Amino acid sequence: MKKSNIIMLIAALLPLGLFLFPLWNITLEAPQYPIPLGMNIHINDFADAHPHDIKNINLMNHYVGMKYIPDAIPEFKIFPIGIIISTIIGLLIAFKGNYKWFLGWFILMVVLSTAGIYDFYLWEHDYGHNLDPKAIMKFTNPDGTVMGFQPPLFGTKHILNFTAHSYPRLGAYLLGFGIFTSLIAYFIGKKQVKKV
Amino acid sequence: MKKLFNSTIGFLIIALIFTSCNNGESKSNSALSSNVAEKVYVAPGEHDEFYAFISGGFSGQLSVYGLPSGRLFKVIPVFSQDAEKAWGYNEETKPMLNTSHGFIPWDDSHHPDISQTAGKLDGRYIYINANNTPRIAKIDLTTFETTEIIEIPNSAGNHSSSFVTENTEYVVAGTRFSVPIPQRDMSIKDYKGNFKGSLSFLKVNPENGEMAIKFQILMPGFDYDLSHPGRGKSHGWFFFTTYNTEEANSLLEVNASQNDKDFIAAINWKKIEEYVNNGGGTKMPTNYAHNIYSDETHTATSTMINEVLTVNPLDVPGAVYFLPTPKSPHGCDVDPTGEYIVGNGKLSANLTVHSFTKMLDAIENKKFDGEAYGIPILKFEDVLAGSVEQPGLGPLHTEFDGKGNAYTTFFISSEVVKWKLGTWEVLDRKPTYYSVGHLMIPGGNSAEPFGKYVVAMNKITKDRYLPTGPEVTQSAQLYDISGDKMELLLDFPTIGEPHYAAGCPASLIEANSKKLYKLEENKHPYAAKSDADTKVVRKGNEVHVQMTMIRSHFSPDNIEGIKVGDKVFFHITNLEQDYDVPHGIAMIGANTSELLIMPGQTETFVWEPKQVGVWPFYCTDFCSALHQEMQGYVRVSPASSNIELSWSLGDDF
Numbered sequence: 001m002k003k004s005n006i007i008m009l010i011a012a013l014l015p016l017g018l019f020l021f022p023l024w025n026i027t028l029e030a031p032q033y034p035i036p037l038g039m040n041i042h043i044n045d046f047a048d049a050h051p052h053d054i055k056n057i058n059l060m061n062h063y064v065g066m067k068y069i070p071d072a073i074p075e076f077k078i079f080p081i082g083i084i085i086s087t088i089i090g091l092l093i094a095f096k097g098n099y100k101w102f103l104g105w106f107i108l109m110v111v112l113s114t115a116g117i118y119d120f121y122l123w124e125h126d127y128g129h130n131l132d133p134k135a136i137m138k139f140t141n142p143d144g145t146v147m148g149f150q151p152p153l154f155g156t157k158h159i160l161n162f163t164a165h166s167y168p169r170l171g172a173y174l175l176g177f178g179i180f181t182s183l184i185a186y187f188i189g190k191k192q193v194k195k196v
Numbered sequence: 197m198k199k200l201f202n203s204t205i206g207f208l209i210i211a212l213i214f215t216s217c218n219n220g221e222s223k224s225n226s227a228l229s230s231n232v233a234e235k236v237y238v239a240p241g242e243h244d245e246f247y248a249f250i251s252g253g254f255s256g257q258l259s260v261y262g263l264p265s266g267r268l269f270k271v272i273p274v275f276s277q278d279a280e281k282a283w284g285y286n287e288e289t290k291p292m293l294n295t296s297h298g299f300i301p302w303d304d305s306h307h308p309d310i311s312q313t314a315g316k317l318d319g320r321y322i323y324i325n326a327n328n329t330p331r332i333a334k335i336d337l338t339t340f341e342t343t344e345i346i347e348i349p350n351s352a353g354n355h356s357s358s359f360v361t362e363n364t365e366y367v368v369a370g371t372r373f374s375v376p377i378p379q380r381d382m383s384i385k386d387y388k389g390n391f392k393g394s395l396s397f398l399k400v401n402p403e404n405g406e407m408a409i410k411f412q413i414l415m416p417g418f419d420y421d422l423s424h425p426g427r428g429k430s431h432g433w434f435f436f437t438t439y440n441t442e443e444a445n446s447l448l449e450v451n452a453s454q455n456d457k458d459f460i461a462a463i464n465w466k467k468i469e470e471y472v473n474n475g476g477g478t479k480m481p482t483n484y485a486h487n488i489y490s491d492e493t494h495t496a497t498s499t500m501i502n503e504v505l506t507v508n509p510l511d512v513p514g515a516v517y518f519l520p521t522p523k524s525p526h527g528c529d530v531d532p533t534g535e536y537i538v539g540n541g542k543l544s545a546n547l548t549v550h551s552f553t554k555m556l557d558a559i560e561n562k563k564f565d566g567e568a569y570g571i572p573i574l575k576f577e578d579v580l581a582g583s584v585e586q587p588g589l590g591p592l593h594t595e596f597d598g599k600g601n602a603y604t605t606f607f608i609s610s611e612v613v614k615w616k617l618g619t620w621e622v623l624d625r626k627p628t629y630y631s632v633g634h635l636m637i638p639g640g641n642s643a644e645p646f647g648k649y650v651v652a653m654n655k656i657t658k659d660r661y662l663p664t665g666p667e668v669t670q671s672a673q674l675y676d677i678s679g680d681k682m683e684l685l686l687d688f689p690t691i692g693e694p695h696y697a698a699g700c701p702a703s704l705i706e707a708n709s710k711k712l713y714k715l716e717e718n719k720h721p722y723a724a725k726s727d728a729d730t731k732v733v734r735k736g737n738e739v740h741v742q743m744t745m746i747r748s749h750f751s752p753d754n755i756e757g758i759k760v761g762d763k764v765f766f767h768i769t770n771l772e773q774d775y776d777v778p779h780g781i782a783m784i785g786a787n788t789s790e791l792l793i794m795p796g797q798t799e800t801f802v803w804e805p806k807q808v809g810v811w812p813f814y815c816t817d818f819c820s821a822l823h824q825e826m827q828g829y830v831r832v833s834p835a836s837s838n839i840e841l842s843w844s845l846g847d848d849f
Contacts, residue, residue, distance in 0.1 A: 035775075052773035059747055059774070063821065136822060 065135025099189025
């Protein structure tokens with residue numbers, strides 16, 4: 001097996017780490033939460049960072065009319081299937097294909113990931129802006145529009161008394177590393193072909 | 197006596213110097229206190245190094261302090277009703293205060309002791325005695341709640357209690373007052389020779405710390421004052437001080453102070469345990485309560501037990517001896533090695549220390565000095581290790597620092613005296629303000645004391661704090677004992693009257709402290725674990741409301757169909773699963789306390805409405821920004837009304 005195909009094999013396997021490790025994490029800090037509230041987003045689940053965190057995030061957020069974080073969303077079914085299918089394609093390419101296919105897989109994965117992030121953004125936006133009209137507390141921005149409570153897609157943001165952090169976790173790093181590795185496999189494969 | 201005279205003169209001179217230059221004293225004090233302040237300063241948000249569990253005495257409770265700051269964290273309700281926490285008021289904890297005399301709302305708590313493993317504190321449980329109606333309580337140090345109370349039959353004035361053996365095999369409860377056993381109608385004047393003193397050994401279940409009376413030794417009718425277990429080489433023995441060996445039944449302050457020597461009773465409990473395990477002892481009919489609180493049902497049950505196993509010490513040869521000890525000894529303290537047994541003869545000029553090794557030798561070689569009611573008395577000279585000569589007046593209690601030093605409190609001369617084990621020389625003395633009783637070094641009653649601080653617990657404070665009318669606080673004082681000389685660091689007020697205390701490094705307990713009760717583990721028969729479980733059910737004139745509470749509403753919060761003459765049980769479950777989010781509830785006109793319910797817990801109060809109307813209830817613990825909105829109404833209709841029960845929350849319930 002060629003060196004580039006071995007690297008491609010590794011690249012195709014790395015995204016499977018998403019089944020073991022969380023994809024993303026949102027953490028909320030506030031003075032009265034010396035242990036911050038946190039939620040780990042897996043490809044098939046929302047999980048408490050500490051026991052009961054999601055319940056307590058819901059309790060906090062209902063004051064401003066935010067919906068409860070759902071137990072399940074359609075993405076939890078779609079994402080795992082997407083990862084498994086793209087891994088199978090990646091493995092087939094690694095065993096059978098040449099380096100040009102590696103680039104194809106790389107582009108496929110970049111497109112899928114971008115779509116995933118966009119989907120995540122849409123959910124976050126809805127979560128932060130689609131508020132109950134009977135909300136206990138209503139806040140407006142300086143320009144008079146209704147204040148939203150959307151957590152950042154990536155980074156840190158102050159929302160009222162909370163500081164919200166939103167960052168990728170090991171699962172996302174493995175996915176990203178896998179995608180990047182497929183690009184390396186492509187360049188190595190290309191170089192080897194030229195040598196020959 | 198000469199030394200005492202000299203030190204009195206010395207003290208007078210010092211007192212004169214201080215009174216003649218008051219300004220100088222306060223200046224030097226402030227220079228000193230800046231250095232001292234650093235030693236007790238625990239910065240905001242920082243934690244103390246030690247827990248101190250200080251008994252509440254006539255408050256009946258146990259207080260939790262931090263050392264060195266002297267900050268009060270919690271008062272754990274034990275033997276007295278506590279309206280703040282609904283202890284003994286709510287339906288769940290009323291059985292905890294049940295006894296053979298019925299429900300008792302108060303007691304006098306004295307001697308907390310932390311459970312031990314291999315002679316060292318293990319920080320799992322605290323046991324504490326009720327002095328008046330004899331009982332022992334167990335406090336679970338994961339929840340800091342009282343989870344068991346067991347009554348001690350055939351006992352009266354449960355004072356030489358509740359000390360644990362080095363592996364918490366037993367918790368021991370000795371009677372202070374001897375009484376007729378079994379109780380009967382007889383002339384008080386016939387006390388002598390007829391009354392008995394019971395020493396009870398409660399076997400501890402190593403799994404959950406629960407107690408069961410294994411046997412009671414029926415001793416001669418003396419007063420059994422205090423006790424401590426042997427440890428290390430003397431493990432298997434227990435030592436009890438006695439007074440009133442005169443067996444007086446009136447004017448004891450005179451009549452019980454006549455004998456030159458009273459006794460320390462040495463009990464070989466391993467020998468008696470073996471005797472009992474082989475079928476020894478006599479079962480005696482009796483009646484006592486055993487109350488257990490469950491963290492799963494959040495409810496206590498009280499069981500009456502009607503038999504106890506008694507042991508006549510004469511039936512177990514070699515198990516019980518008397519060690520003559522001068523003048524009504526009070527504290528009975530065993531050093532960390534288990535070799536020395538200190539008898540704090542409260543009316544004696546000297547402090548008597550017995551040697552365990554010499555005691556065994558005296559027993560083996562039958563160095564007896566007569567007997568009392570058939571129990572051999574060992575020769576004083578043959579068990580004496582040494583005595584501390586004229587260390588002060590009125591010695592009460594001794595603790596140890598684990599570095600070969602002992603610290604004894606002197607009530608009359610109001611001081612703590614440091615002396616050396618083995619050489620018996622006095623090393624240092626510091627005044628207490630005033631009239632110190634017990635003292636406590638964390639781990640001081642174990643094989644491994646943490647000899648950094650000693651806490652002196654004083655009976656009298658007079659001018660030490662801002663006055664509060666005729667009744668002023670009692671007080672603890674913290675001394676640094678890490679150096680050669682003791683240094684007074686801090687005064688801090690205590691609840692009730694502090695008798696003994698127990699302390700241990702915070703690290704032993706801190707990590708095990710529970711943050712909440714898990715809702716899914718709640719097995720209360722009337723728990724409502726979600727809004728779907730809430731309901732109101734009538735059974736004749738009893739109405740059971742199963743209600744939930746969460747930030748910031750009750751569910752249901754409107755109830756109709758209650759009638760005058762009903763007995764309404766409010767069973768309320770706190771649905772929160774977050775640290776430090778309790779909710780309270782109080783109902784106008786309810787003849788009981790509020791409830792203060794921890795996350796995941798269910799508690800019940802009873803309300804018997806007497807007047808027609810619409811009556812509100814509300815949350816008593818400021819729980820959130822919407823706390824003031826956490827309220828509800830109950831409609832009470834005339835007894836003859838036929839309005840059906842209904843309940844709701846919000847418009848769309």
